Amino acid sequence: MKKNKTESLAAEKGLFVISLTLNGRPAEFRVKPGDFLLDALRAHGWKGTKKGCDTGDCGSCAVMFNGKPRLACMIPAVTAHGAVVGTIEGVGTVDKPHPVQEAFVEAGAVQCGFCIPGMVITSKHLLENVPDPSEAQIKKALDGNLCRCTGYVKQIEAVKIASKKLRTKRAAK
Amino acid sequence: MEKKDFKVVNQRVDKQDALGLACGHPVFADDMDFAGMLYGRLLWSPHAHARIKKIDVSAAMKVPGVKAVLTWKDVPRVLRTTAGQGYPEPSPYDTCTLDNKVRFVGDRVAAVAAETPEAAQEALGLIKVDYEVLPALFDPLLADKPGAPVIHDEPDAKNIPDAKKNIAAKFEFEVKNGEWFKDADFVFEKTYSMPYLQHCAIENHTVITSLDHHGRLVIRTSTQVPFHVRRIVAQALQIPVKKIRVIKPRIGGGFGSKQEVLLEDICSALTLKTGKPVRIEYNRKETFVSSRTRHPAVVRLKTGVKKDGTITDAEMDITLNTGAYGSHALTVMMCSGSHTIPMYKVANNIKFIGKSVYTNLPVAGAYRGYGATQGFFAWESQMDIMADAVGMDRIEFRKRNYIRLGEGSPVFKAMGEGREGVEQVITSTGLYECIEEGMKAIKWKEKKEKYRHQTGPVRRGLGMCGLMQGSGIPEVDMGCATIKMNEDGSFNLLMGAADLGTGSDTILSQIAAEVLGVKVTDIIAHSSDTDITPFDVGAYASSTTFISGGAVKKAAERVREMIIEVGAKILEKKKEDLRLEGGKVVARDGASCSLSEVANTSLYYYNQHQITASASHFGHTSPPPFAAHFAEVEVDTETGKVRILDYVSCVDCGTAINPTLAEGQNDGATLNGIGHTLSEEMEFSSAGTPLNASFRRYKIPSTEDLPPMKTIIIPTFEPNGPFGAKSVSEIGINGPLPAVANAIADATGARLYDGPFTPDKVLRAVKNRAS
Amino acid sequence: MNDLKKCVFPADLNSALAALSDRKSSPFALAGGTLSGKNIGPETGSLVDLKRLPLSAIKATASGLSIGALATFDEIENSKAVKSWAGGVLCAAAAKCSSQLVRNMATIGGNIARPNAFNVFPPLLLALDAKVKVAWKGGSRTLPLAGLYDGTLKRTPGRDCLITEVILPASSKGLKCAFEKFARTESSWESYITLAMCAEVKKGVIKSARIGIGALSAVPALAPKAAAALAGGSPGEAAGKTAAAALAGDLAGMRISPKSMEFKKEVAAALLRRFVASLA
Structure with a gap:
């Protein structure tokens, strides 16, 4: 989402007030100058996005940001002003899970679960752009989401299962 | 009991919490907000070895928002271990909450609690420490040689075999059977080594401590060992166990790094000082440096082999670098032998010489594999070397020498994990x-x-x-489970067992469901709350399925008895004719009643009682x-x-x-x-x-x-x-x-x-x- | 970044440059943020967020391949224009950067703005003889990539000027290239050595070559001896061996730590030999 007007935000009483679209709805965050989007999300109650390293290396903070999966821990919160952000909470719920989430459960790809929100965000984006990815494509797309529990074997399987589920869903429409 | 058609056990059941986790449910330690919570941060030593001559926190205290700054003068000096092991822990008592000496770059110096993380960080920078820098020791092979700096010279440390020589643990074991290597056609002596390695669980260590309305300390912590946490915090801060409650939420991986009472004591101290909830969350660097690691090791393995493929003698000499403190120093060292040597048939002499030494480097602790990793690198490399020397196929050589069903090893009895082991033979392979x-x-x-x-x-x-590995520590590791029945034929399963992402809640529910003849979704698992769930040593030593599972099975069997007792009354049948199946009590002639009918009868109608049972289990073998x-x-x-x-x-x-x-x-x-x-x-x-x-x-x-x-x-x-x-x-x-x-x-x-x-x-x- | 007072979101280049020229506000320009995002010092009073600038276009023109400074690694890797340039070597290099999530954010401009041993594009752009366009309030300049690091450009990208474009010369389109990042793991940031090898081959003769070396120092370097050894030769094992020997001379001339130097020389030699053999 690119606006064609130059904008400027000033801090008031040490806080920036930013407006963004979060999980499809307008949201307003008060953020500290030193905050990153990850801190801001969690401080405002969006706990699904996790902090594993804070250096952009583990992917557990992956969120949708202006159309691509990006690392929330590397985005200064104030620069999220005007952005379109999607977190794991917006993907699906226990009552209405997204096929990708169902697939991760079915495949046995969830052990401790800490890396899973990031994995789901990345996998969902992959499948929306490459509906039938090869194993090599899956591995490449997920290479920024670290997991120490599963060895990735069942997670890659989960993406394949999700691809089938989504294909069935599309065919049914 | 032979294998039969398991209905729930051995099925690919969905992990109970998987969907919630895939939806980002806020179930990890840091996912809960506490009103008025303070942010705790720790000051780390920049020196590998130094005495704290003076520490001045006055400037730090003045930072707006800072509510407490603790140094070694503010906390009890109780030397103990941080290792999450059963009491009395087989590790040196060489650590206290805050000390006046630092022993590695990354050792604890002071703790701050403040209203914002920025204030806490600022306060850390204003703590003035006067260090007397001491010579440091980094090479484990020099640790016990003359002239090496003594890392634990404190007079009140306990359970250190030879502090003057930096020996945190030592153990020797020998089976003597004639002259060494006299039957060997070839003798090989090789040295294998492994470096410092870290678990890298994606969730960093996180603790939130608070006081409840009764002034009890409530510790919400990402831990594998909730009951050991309770005991060791009580010991460290000199408060009674009954004043402490430990709750384990979902954990983002542990692999052994959270089998440790690392932060709970200092975080609790900050809560006790301020009266407020305090959170300490390690950043990734702190998890690398100031939590735990694998023990770097040097293994010298000397083996003899005959032309016919017999291993004649084996001498295994291991030196582990346990870092600045001796957590798990003895047990990891012993497992490097007890979990490897029994694998092999050695005809004549066996010797194990092990020592763990202190160095001024990060603290090693429990890490998946726990000594067997270091041991098997040596042994299984050497198997190929020996096979090649005698011209045997490398796999045939192994098959000739591996332990078989019904066989034992002198090592099983001589070497356990921190103490003598138990005699055992292989009962399944x-x-x-x-x-x-x-x-x-x-x-x-x-x-x-x-x-x-x-x-x-x-x-x-x-x-x-x-x-090979082990299944829990025999005669030591114990777990307990409590099951109670609800009106609709569902059951609460309360277990001390710690699910660190392994899915133990699910598999233990499967075991209960199998015994009770219900679906796994009829079992409501709740684990690791020291007020509510019964004792369990925790998740380590590969014990949850074997030990905690044994407890769950026993508890479920007792509950089954109670259900059948009521069912017999309802159906007017003999107890011996009844079984549990498909959510019902079923008689041999097909008559049945639902579990819900049993529950309502027991709760409301007749001879009212709560159908509930607890059972403990520990292993006699591993x-x-x-x-x-x-x-x-x-x-x-x-x-x-x-x-x-x-x-x-x-x-x-x-x-x-x-x-x-x-x-x-x-x-x-x-x-x-x-x-x-x-x-x-x-x-x-x-x-x-x-x-x-x-x-x-x-x-x-x-x-x-x-x-x-x-x-x-x-x-x-x-x-x-x-x-x-x-x-x-x-x-x-x-x-x-x-x-x-x-x-x-x-x-x-x-x-x-x-x-x-x-x-x-x-x-x-x-x-x-x-x- | 705790004393940040202002954040500007310029929608066009002039607004961005105006924001950067406001020295009183201590501005700092941020593109993808994967390198500098965590290093924004306390002296920064104003953040200039470049993400809205229309500077990510990639197009082949008469003078060469123009890549907007804000093009991300992911966009570069998937660009048809880039795939068809110099055997797609920029795609191969982009794919070697860190991880997909980083590639979705990191920009080519950010990757060349400041010297860093593990940056992937500098040695390759050096080998391709790329030029860089830099703009500031009231002016701009196009200069060779090396000019960003050797003091030629008396300005600091991100603080008082902006890199707007990377231009690969038209002559680089038909080059035969290979990019090798020799590291411990697939997603390592660091590597033992990174080589960008480019050769102009006509009628079975290597007319010229350029070899860029990365990972050994913050600033990328060329290997002129190896390049000279290759020029005029015919691709094959013999040429490879000669070039590898010359490369050792280039490496010895670089001021690098002796630790594992012998090993790096061996690896570089093997990689160069194989590249030269592949040109046949």
């Missing part, structure tokens, strides 16, 4: 099937033939290894799981780069209570082992400063590093385990180092003795071999 299936799956014979004649700088080869790992590698002999082309691990864990979860455990352990083998190691400067304490520089395998890798579960039936189960979670991590070392040797003739096998080391080994 699928090791030979693991070997056969693995050979088939990786196409061993076909590829060996294909690779017999290779040219060019890129060479391929195959290697394998056999492994039946080992077995595994065989197979690796196919490609070595570029001009650059030293090693690529794993195919990797198969076959594991015998008895009955896999949940095959999906068992496979997942083994996949994860194996890839972790592959990381140890090809790339992972912590690096330090000459002053003991960590150089690569970040995920940017210490790389764990990503999906792009995953080779074609497969886990095959080989079912057996362990009579001492619940429904035939053994453990599975650790064994996989021990395979890659020896399997890949053997494959590289097969491909190039060059053998690596020093992990990880980075390209520069491989190239050097290849060139040395050629010359």
Whole structure:
């Protein structure tokens, strides 16, 4: 989402007030100058996005940001002003899970679960752009989401299962 | 009891919490907000070895928002261990909450609690410390030599075998049977080493402590050992156990790094001082440096072998670097022998010489594999060396020498984990099937033939290894479970057992459901709350399935008895004619009543009582799981780069209570082992400063590093385990180092003795071999 | 970044440059943020967020391949224009950067703005003889990539000027290239050595070559001896060996730590030999 007007935000009483679209709805965050989007999300109650390293290396903070999966821990919160952000909470719920989430459960790809929100965000984006990815494509797309529990074997399987589920869903429409 | 049609056990049941986790439910330690919570931060030592002569916190206290600054003067000086082990812990009592001496770069100096993380950080920078810098010790092989600095010179430390020589633990064991090596045709003495390695659980250590309305301390912590946390915090802060409640939320991985009472004491101290909730969350660097690591080790293995393939004698000498404090120093060292030597039939003499020494480096502790990782690198590499010397096929040589069903080993009794072990024989083993299936799956014979004649700088080869581990610590590890029945025929299952992401809540529910004849979704599992769930040692030593599972099974059987008692009254049948099936009490003639009817009868109608039972269980033996790992590698002999082309691990864990979860455990352990083998190691400067304490520089395998890798579960039936189960979670991590070392040797003739096998080391080994 | 007072979101280049010229506000320009995001010092009073600037276009023109400074690694890797340039070597290099999530954010401009041993594009752009366009309030300049690091450009990208474009010369389109990042793991940031090898081959003769070396120092270097050894030769094993020997001379001339130097020389030699053999 690119606006064609130059904008400027000033801090008031040490806080920036930013407006963004979060999980499809307008949201307003008060953020500290030193905050990153990850801190801001969690401080405002969006706990699904996790902090594993804070250096952009583990992917557990992956969120949708202006159309691509990006690392929330590397985005200064104030620069999220005007952005379109999607977190794991917006993907699906226990009552209405997204096929990708169902697939991760079915495949046995969830052990401790800490890396899973990031994995789901990345996998969902992959499948929306490459509906039938090869194993090599899956591995490449997920290479920024670290997991120490599963060895990735069942997670890659989960993406394949999700691809089938989504294909069935599309065919049914 | 033979294998039969299990209805719930051995089924691929969905992990209970998986969907919630996939939806981002806020269930981890840091996902809960506490009103008025303060942020705790710790000040770390910049020196590897120093005394704190003076510490002045006055400037720090003045920072707006700072509510407490603690130094060694503000907390009780109680020397104890941080190791999450049963009491009395077999580790040195050499650590206190805050000390007036620092022993590694990253050791604790002071603690701050403030209203914002920025204020806490600012306060840390204003704490003035006067250090008397002392000479530091970094080489474990020099630790016990004259002139080495004494790291633990405090008079009140306990349980250190020889503090003056920096020996945190030592153990020797010998089976003597004639003159050493007199029957051997070949004798090999080789030294194998492994560096500092870190668990890298994706969730950093996190604790939130608070006081409840009764002034009790409530500790919400990412821990594998909630009950040990309670006891050790009580000990450290000199408050009664009854004043403490420990709650384990969902954990983002542990692998042993959270089998430790690391932050709970200091965080509690800050809460007690301020009266407020306090959160301490390690950042990734702190987790690398100031939590726990694997014990770096040097193993000298001297073995004799006869031309007919008999291993005649074995001397295993291991020196572990336990870092600045002795957590798990004795037990990891002992497991390096107790979980490896019994694997092998040694005809004459066996000797184990082990010591763990202090150095001024990060503290080693429990890490998946727990000594067996270090031990098997040595043993299974040496098996290939011996096989080649006597001209036997490397797999046939192993089959000739591996322990079999019904056999025992003098090592089982002599060496346990921190104390004497127990006599035992192998009561279940699928090791030979693991070997056969693995050979088939990786196409061993076909590829060996294909690779017999290779040219060019890129060479391929195959290697394998056999492994064992343990299933809990016999006569020591205990778990308890309580089950109670609800109106609708569902059950609450309360267990102390800690699910660290392994899915133990699910598999323990499966065990209960199997006994009670219900669906696993009729079991409501609640674990690891010291006020509500009964005792369990926690998740370590591969004990949850075997020990806690045993407790759950017993408790479920007692509840079954009580249900049948009521059912007999309802159906007017004899108890012996009744069984539980499909959510009902069913008689031999087909008459039945629902569990819900039983529950309502017992709660409301007649002879009112709550159907509930508790049961404890501990093992008298520790039946080992077995595994065989197979690796196919490609070595570029001009650059030293090693690529794993195919990797198969076959594991015998008895009955896999949940095959999906068992496979997942083994996949994860194996890839972790592959990381140890090809790339992972912590690096330090000459002053003991960590150089690569970040995920940017210490790389764990990503999906792009995953080779074609497969886990095959080989079912057996362990009579001492619940429904035939053994453990599975650790064994996989021990395979890659020896399997890949053997494959590289097969491909190039060059053998690596020093992990990880980075390209520069491989190239050097290849060139040395050629010359 | 705790004293940040202002954040500007310029929608066009002039607004961005105006924001950067407001020295009183201590501005700092941020593109993808994967390198500098965590290093924004306390002296920064104003953040200039470049993400809205229309500077990510990639197009082949008469003078060569123009890549907007804000093009991300992911966009570069998937660009048809880049795939068809110099055998797609920029795609190969982009794919070697860190991880997909980083590639979705990191920009080519950010990757060349400040010297860093593990940056992937500098040695390759050096080998391709790329030029860089830099703009500031009231002016701009196009200069060779090396000019960013050797003091030629008396300005600091991100603080008082902006890199707007990377231009690969038209002559680089038909080059035969290989990019090798020799590291411990696939997603390692660091590597033992990174080589960008480019050769102009006509009628079975290597007319010229350029070899860029990365990972050994913060600033990328060329290997002139190896390049000279290759010029005029015919691709094959012999040429490879000669070039590799010359490369050792280039490496010896670089001021690098002796630690594992022998190993790096061997690897570089092997990689160069194989590249030269592949040109046949």
